[in-house]
Amino acid sequence: MKQGLPVTAAGADSARELLVRLHLKATVSRLQIVRLLAAHAGKMEHVTAEQIYRELQATQMPLGLATIYRTLATLEAHGVVKRQLFARGHSVFELNDRRVHHHMVETDGRAVLEFCDAQIERRLQQLAAAQGYDYIVSELVVYVKSHLPRSEPAAGGAT
Numbered sequence: 001m002k003q004g005l006p007v008t009a010a011g012a013d014s015a016r017e018l019l020v021r022l023h024l025k026a027t028v029s030r031l032q033i034v035r036l037l038a039a040h041a042g043k044m045e046h047v048t049a050e051q052i053y054r055e056l057q058a059t060q061m062p063l064g065l066a067t068i069y070r071t072l073a074t075l076e077a078h079g080v081v082k083r084q085l086f087a088r089g090h091s092v093f094e095l096n097d098r099r100v101h102h103h104m105v106e107t108d109g110r111a112v113l114e115f116c117d118a119q120i121e122r123r124l125q126q127l128a129a130a131q132g133y134d135y136i137v138s139e140l141v142v143y144v145k146s147h148l149p150r151s152e153p154a155a156g157g158a159t
C-alpha cells in the first residue's frame with residue numbers, strides 16, 4: 001500500500017474510509033470505482049469510463065455505463081476523482097490524490113503517462129517571478145507521437 005498521500009484508497013477499507021471521511025455514502029458503485037481507480041493509481045494509469053465498465057464486467061458486481069458515469073460525476077464533484085479531458089476528446093479519470101504531476105498524451109493512441117520534473121518546476125518558478133508572480137502550481141499536458149513501431153497498445157491502453 002502506498003503511504004503518505006492525503007487521499008489514497010488502495011485497500012478495501014481505505015476506499016470506504018475515504019468516502020466516509022468525505023461524508024459520502026459508501027455505495028457499492030462508489031466503492032467499486034474508487035477501488036478500481038486506486039488499483040490503477042498504483043500503476044500511474046488513467047482510465048476511461050468504458051475501461052471501468054469493461055473491467056467491472058469481469059467482477060461479480062458489474063455496473064452499467066450510466067451508473068459509472070453518474071458515480072464518476074459524484075466522485076468528481078466531491079474531489080475524490082479527477083477528470084482529465086485531453087485533445088482527442090476522451091475523458092480519462094484518476095484518483096485525486098493531490099499529487100502534482102504532468103501528463104504526456106499520445107496523439108495517435110490512448111496512452112497517458114504521468115511525469116514530474118524538478119527542472120521544469122524551477123523554470124516555471126523563474127518565468128512567474130520574472131513577471132512579478134509567485135509560482136503556485138502547473139499541470140502540463142504534453143502531446144507526443146511514438147516513434148516506435150505500433151504493435152500492442154502501450155501502458156494504459158485497453159486490455
Ligand SMILES: [Zn+2]
Nearest residue numbers: 094101103114
Ligand atoms: Zn494523472
